[in-house]
Amino acid sequence: MRKFLLGLLCMSLLQAAAQAENVIVTLEKDNAIAIIDAQTAKLIKTLPIGQRPRGIALSPDHKTLFVATSDDNTIKMLDAETFKDLGSLPSGDDPETFAVSPAGDRLYVSNEDDSQVTVIDVAKKKVVQKIAVGVEPEGITVSPDNQWVVSASETTNMLHWIDPKILKIMDNTLVDARPRAVAFTADSQQLWVTSEIAGTVSILDVKTRQVLKSIKLAVQGVTADKIQPVGVVIDKARQWAYVAIGPANRVAVINAQTFVVEKYLLVGQRVWNLAFSPDQKKLYTTNGMSNDVSIIELDSHTVTKSVGVGRYPWGVVVRP
Numbered sequence: 586m587r588k589f590l591l592g593l594l595c596m597s598l599l600q601a602a603a604q605a606e607n608v609i610v611t612l613e614k615d616n617a618i619a620i621i622d623a624q625t626a627k628l629i630k631t632l633p634i635g636q637r638p639r640g641i642a643l644s645p646d647h648k649t650l651f652v653a654t655s656d657d658n659t660i661k662m663l664d665a666e667t668f669k670d671l672g673s674l675p676s677g678d679d680p681e682t683f684a685v686s687p688a689g690d691r692l693y694v695s696n697e698d699d700s701q702v703t704v705i706d707v708a709k710k711k712v713v714q715k716i717a718v719g720v721e722p723e724g725i726t727v728s729p730d731n732q733w734v735v736s737a738s739e740t741t742n743m744l745h746w747i748d749p750k751i752l753k754i755m756d757n758t759l760v761d762a763r764p765r766a767v768a769f770t771a772d773s774q775q776l777w778v779t780s781e782i783a784g785t786v787s788i789l790d791v792k793t794r795q796v797l798k799s800i801k802l803a804v805q806g807v808t809a810d811k812i813q814p815v816g817v818v819i820d821k822a823r824q825w826a827y828v829a830i831g832p833a834n835r836v837a838v839i840n841a842q843t844f845v846v847e848k849y850l851l852v853g854q855r856v857w858n859l860a861f862s863p864d865q866k867k868l869y870t871t872n873g874m875s876n877d878v879s880i881i882e883l884d885s886h887t888v889t890k891s892v893g894v895g896r897y898p899w900g901v902v903v904r905p
Contacts (some may be wrong), residue, residue, distance in 0.1 A: 612897060627892065628892060644665075655681050658680070700719065744776075813830060816858035827839070853878075863905045
């Protein structure tokens with residue numbers, strides 16, 4: 586009986602280890618990625634990755650990790666569990682952000698210096714198309730139903746609606762000054778976009794590709810020049826949206842049904858990006874100037890912990 590119980594214990598420990606969530610963060614000035622154990626909220630290790638890593642994403646099956654190493658002009662591929670190097674993708678010059686298609690077969694990369702989007706076939710590790718867009722594209726996303734790829738050009742103040750089937754721009758939408766990040770709702774019916782200079786968040790109707798609502802962010806005691814929204818995420822139920830507000834050191838909590846800002850949460854300094862835990866009970870933020878990650882409990886909308894990770898954390902994903 587004792588051996589049987591020990592065997593069960595070992596099996597349960599192995600299963601727990603296999604199911605452990607990791608928060609993976611790009612460290613722009615350390616040329617590395619940091620791995621946090623989500624259960625203990627502790628830094629496990631830091632791994633060198635390449636020059637100036639920024640954008641980061643997981644494949645839909647959570648097996649492959651993609652990291653844009655901007656100054657290497659490439660996107661690294663790693664095994665998401667072992668972090669073994671799986672090769673590189675030809676991303677074009679200075680990749681910062683990119684989006685993975687719902688099937689995981691393509692990457693859409695923003696090339697800010699060249700005013701273009703590079704489309705990559707992941708399996709073939711080959712560029713299949715280069716699409717000219719506006720000046721300084723950065724934010725990019727793919728709708729969950731795979732009907733649209735949207736690229737935001739910061740200097741042109743425009744969203745470019747690309748048909749992924751024919752890889753051509755089908756429409757353009759003017760938005761507020763310096764759009765930085767774009768995110769679709771899980772039902773693909775809305776697109777949310779942050780505008781850094783305007784200090785706004787805009788919600789667009791995907792059918793019409795027009796703005797439904799523009800929300801002006803304002804934090805009591807914080808000057809307007811520090812209200813610089815960047816990353817944005819919306820939960821699967823479309824109940825809440827969360828926006829990183831850069832040097833305001835806050836995350837805006839927005840009711841995604843009424844478009845009312847319910848709360849501002851104080852996090853670390855110069856908050857860039859955010860990522861949900863798989864069960865969407867927690868939110869992780871990268872705080873570039875305080876070199877840490879804040880953990881937010883979403884049931885209570887409270888910041889519970891910060892984890893030091895290294896110099897200039899920028900992108901973040903959570904691996905189940």
